[in-house]
Amino acid sequence: xxxxxxxxxxxxxxVAAGAILVAVAFTAAKLIAPHRPLPAKLTTYECGIDPxxxxxxxxxxxxxxxxFLFVIFDVEAVFLFPWARVFESLGWAAVVExxxxxxxxxxxxxxxxxxxxxxxx
Amino acid sequence: MIGQAVLPTPExxxxxxxxxxxxxxxxxxxxxxxxxxxxxxxxxxxxxxxxGVVLAGGTSLWLWDWDGxxxxxxxxxxxxxxxxxxxxxxLVVAALGLLLGHQYFARSGDEQRGEFTPLLLFATSGMTLxxxxxxxxxxxxxxxxxxLALYVLTGLTGRRAANEAAxxxxxxxxxxxxxxxxxxxxxxxxxxxxxxxxxxxxxxxxGEAQALAVLGFALLAVGFAFKVSAAPFxxxxxxxxxxxxxxxxxxxxxxxxxxxFGALIRVLDVAFQALAWDWAPxxxxxxxxxxxxxxxxxxxxxxxxxxxxxxxxxxxxxILTGLTAAGSAGIRAAMFYLVAYAAMTVGxxxxxxxxxxxxxxxxxxxxxxxxxxxxxxxxxxxxxxxLSLAGIPPTAGFIAKVNVFxxxxxxxxxxxxxxxxxxxxAAAFFYLRVIVLMYMQEPEPAAPSLxxxxxxxxxxxxxxxxxxxxxxxxxxGVFPGVIVGIIRDASVLRW
Numbered sequence: 001x002x003x004x005x006x007x008x009x010x011x012x013x014x015v016a017a018g019a020i021l022v023a024v025a026f027t028a029a030k031l032i033a034p035h036r037p038l039p040a041k042l043t044t045y046e047c048g049i050d051p052x053x054x055x056x057x058x059x060x061x062x063x064x065x066x067x068f069l070f071v072i073f074d075v076e077a078v079f080l081f082p083w084a085r086v087f088e089s090l091g092w093a094a095v096v097e098x099x100x101x102x103x104x105x106x107x108x109x110x111x112x113x114x115x116x117x118x119x120x121x
Numbered sequence: 122m123i124g125q126a127v128l129p130t131p132e133x134x135x136x137x138x139x140x141x142x143x144x145x146x147x148x149x150x151x152x153x154x155x156x157x158x159x160x161x162x163x164x165x166x167x168x169x170x171x172x173g174v175v176l177a178g179g180t181s182l183w184l185w186d187w188d189g190x191x192x193x194x195x196x197x198x199x200x201x202x203x204x205x206x207x208x209x210x211x212l213v214v215a216a217l218g219l220l221l222g223h224q225y226f227a228r229s230g231d232e233q234r235g236e237f238t239p240l241l242l243f244a245t246s247g248m249t250l251x252x253x254x255x256x257x258x259x260x261x262x263x264x265x266x267x268x269l270a271l272y273v274l275t276g277l278t279g280r281r282a283a284n285e286a287a288x289x290x291x292x293x294x295x296x297x298x299x300x301x302x303x304x305x306x307x308x309x310x311x312x313x314x315x316x317x318x319x320x321x322x323x324x325x326x327x328g329e330a331q332a333l334a335v336l337g338f339a340l341l342a343v344g345f346a347f348k349v350s351a352a353p354f355x356x357x358x359x360x361x362x363x364x365x366x367x368x369x370x371x372x373x374x375x376x377x378x379x380x381x382f383g384a385l386i387r388v389l390d391v392a393f394q395a396l397a398w399d400w401a402p403x404x405x406x407x408x409x410x411x412x413x414x415x416x417x418x419x420x421x422x423x424x425x426x427x428x429x430x431x432x433x434x435x436x437x438x439x440i441l442t443g444l445t446a447a448g449s450a451g452i453r454a455a456m457f458y459l460v461a462y463a464a465m466t467v468g469x470x471x472x473x474x475x476x477x478x479x480x481x482x483x484x485x486x487x488x489x490x491x492x493x494x495x496x497x498x499x500x501x502x503x504x505x506x507x508l509s510l511a512g513i514p515p516t517a518g519f520i521a522k523v524n525v526f527x528x529x530x531x532x533x534x535x536x537x538x539x540x541x542x543x544x545x546x547a548a549a550f551f552y553l554r555v556i557v558l559m560y561m562q563e564p565e566p567a568a569p570s571l572x573x574x575x576x577x578x579x580x581x582x583x584x585x586x587x588x589x590x591x592x593x594x595x596x597x598g599v600f601p602g603v604i605v606g607i608i609r610d611a612s613v614l615r616w
Contacts, residue, residue: 093133107149114156 065117069109076105134193137200137253139180140208141246147173148242155235163223170219170238174212177249181208191615196316197256199387199616204253206456206611207383210463211252211376215245217467217589218372224583225368225474234277241372244270248376252383255616257305257315257341257392260384264301264348267380268294271373275365280481286364293347293357301344307337308392317392318616324395335399341388342403348381351437352410359422362430363484367477370426371470374433375463382440382459386452389444391616397447401534404445409540411438416548425473425484428551429466432510435548436462442541443525446532452612454528460604461509461517461597468590469506475499475583489555491564498584500559502591509594511552512545517597 044051079101087094112118135142151169155161187200222237247267254260272294276287309315311334312323324334343354350358362370393400415435422428440462443454476492476499477483493500509516522545526538596603 104149107153111152111156 062120065112069112069117072105072108076102132193134189136189137184137187137193137198137204138250139184140177140212141250143177143180144173144242144246144249147176148239148246151235151239151242155239161235163226166235166238167219167223170242171216173242174216174219174245177245178209178212181205181212181249192255192318195256196318197254197259198250199253199255199614201613201615202611203383203386203452203456203614206607207252207379207459208249210379210460211245211248214372214376214379214463214467215241215248217471217586218368218376220586221368221371221467221471221474221583222366224586225366228479228583237274237277240270240274240277244274244373245376248380251380252387254384255317255387255391257308257317257320257388260388261298261302261305264344264381264384265298267377268298268348271369271377274369274373275361277369278366280366282364283366284364286361289357289364290361297344297347297354300340300347304337304340304342304344307333307340309337311337317387320392321394321616324393326395331396331399334393334396338388338393338396338400339403342400342407345381345385345388346407349378349385349437349440350434351407351441352414352434355411355414355434355437358434359427359430362433363424363426367426367470367474367481367484370430371467371474374430374470375466378433378437378440379459379463382444382455386444386455387614390447390449390452391614394447401445401447401532404441405534405537408438408441408445409537411435411441412541412544413438416544419548420551422551423486425486425489425555426470428486428555429469429473429510432548432552433466435544436466436510439522439525439541442534442537443528445534445537446528449612450528450531452614453608454524456608456612457524457597457601457604458521460608461521461594464590464593464597465506465509465516465518468502468587468594469510471583471587471590472499472503472506475587476503486555486558487565490558490562492559495564502584502587503559504556505591505594507552507556509598511549513549515595515598517594517601520598520601 080098083094083098087098147169150173151166154165154169158165182205184200185202185205187205189200191201192199218241219238222241226234226237244267247263247265247270251260251263251267254263272287272291275290276283305315308320311331312320314320314323346354347357362374365373389397389400389404412435415431415433415438419428419431419435422431436458440455440458443458444451446454473484476488476496489500489503492503505516509518512518512522514520522541526541529535529538529541
């Protein structure tokens with residue numbers, strides 16, 4: 001089925017156009033721009049502020065658990081919004097199902113809370 | 122209302138999902154008990170788990186005579202007897218896993234973890250869901266449910282080896298899930314659907330978009346081969362099986378294989394049945410590589426759990442050998458093998474648990490020297506399971522091997538059957554070596570860890586649990602006819 005595969009040709013053309021665009025821009029800059037190397041240009045911030053400390057810094061492992069709990073309810077919201085848009089046309093079954101879904105997540109939160117996950121000490 | 126498209130709501134028929142719903146409800150009950158009870162008792166956790174598994178088994182049995190539609194919930198869940206039989210097998214393995222785990226925590230000296238039962242039930246719900254899944258999206262979801270629970274179970278004791286195993290399993294498992302998902306995307310591109318029944322129809326006849334479909338199948342095969350630990354996607358198996366707590370190894374070595382093979386059978390024999398000529402060589406290659414690599418590398422192992430892990434790779438190869446025969450002949454052979462494999466591998470790892478003692482100190486093969494003197498019952502059980510794994514009559518392993526080889530030969534793959542027979546002979550060496558050590562050598566004198574005894578009560582109840590897989594191994598070896606009829610009924614996939 002040639003039509004089927006040729007529709008991928010558009011994707012290929014976009015990828016090729018993107019590559020060409022970048023290549024042309026960089027080559028033009030290389031050819032046109034003046035070339036004056038300075039040690040200051042190699043620092044992290046060219047505006048002149050010296051970086052302090054390492055690029056790797058440690059953060060509290062507790063943030064991980066909080067972030068994790070946050071993501072769970074963030075994703076819940078992702079499911080809730082489209083549901084809120086259409087649940088009227090789906091009827092009571094949809095309301096009950098979403099109730100079960102939220103109840104399961106709430107159970108998880110209850111478990112995490114009882115296990116002392118949300119305590120910062 | 123702007124452009125409000127009325128969604129085609131599928132009719133809500135939940136009965137074929139009852140086993141999973143029961144399992145999830147009981148898993149959450151276990152979690153709530155762990156979270157809310159002032160003092161948790163291990164026995165209560167075990168009871169919650171067992172009641173859940175038994176109820177799920179009851180609802181599965183009831184589904185055996187399901188006369189509703191073949192697939193429900195928008196063609197996503199299949200309600201055929203194949204799913205029922207696979208579920209029952211998984212639930213029996215789960216019950217054995219719960220019992221062994223209870224024993225393990227009672228005696229290994231590890232902290233009792235209340236999460237064990239809920240996680241095992243969650244894993245089981247994913248496994249029972251995947252064998253009934255008739256939509257690749259649902260298959261992927263179920264795969265993730267079971268995998269995530271298993272990653273955590275692997276590292277549950279927090280011992281160093283367990284943590285390492287969990288990390289490896291997680292990283293490689295996530296990687297293989299990505300392959301699987303990409304395969305779903307490719308299959309969707311080829312057929313315009315993720316439902317396996319519709320996929321089968323789309324691939325029949327026209328012969329269009331074959332390349333894309335084959336590519337999709339190849340990526341799906343990578344995902345499945347990882348889960349069933351078929352070579353060359355087996356690298357994680359020895360590390361994970363060795364590092365995980367032994368009852369969890371017993372559970373996942375048997376149950377994950379049953380679940381993943383159940384889903385693979387649906388993908389091969391329904392979704393891609395029109396491409397049987399394309400996938401048969403792939404399955405052939407995976408089978409040959411698995412039996413050879415599994416059997417040869419097992420010879421070099423010095424740790425029993427690691428040896429059994431390589432043996433499980435070889436067994437994945439034998440099951441794949443049966444699946445080279447498309448259609449219900451291959452399904453029958455593979456199903457019988459899965460039942461036999463589940464019995465003997467749970468038994469073997471269970472015996473390893475009994476022998477290993479506190480902190481899993483005694484898992485070297487050398488620790489089995491003279492076991493027949495110090496613990497004759499464990500030695501006898503281990504002998505039975507090893508003979509069955511080696512495929513020596515009158516055990517289930519023998520009948521199972523005969524079935525898969527004859528299925529492969531009938532399908533014209535006699536070279537593969539020959540490879541299987543030859544490697545079985547080579548594999549018999551490392552199984553028999555352990556038996557020789559147990560029976561024909563004296564125990565090492567006075568290593569303190571060897572003379573350490575667990576309480577007689579604990580010893581007996583752990584052994585009593587192992588009587589179930591032992592009985593199954595013998596029964597299927599002597600009277601295979603007892604389940605042949607059931608498997609024949611279950612080998613017809615409805616879609």
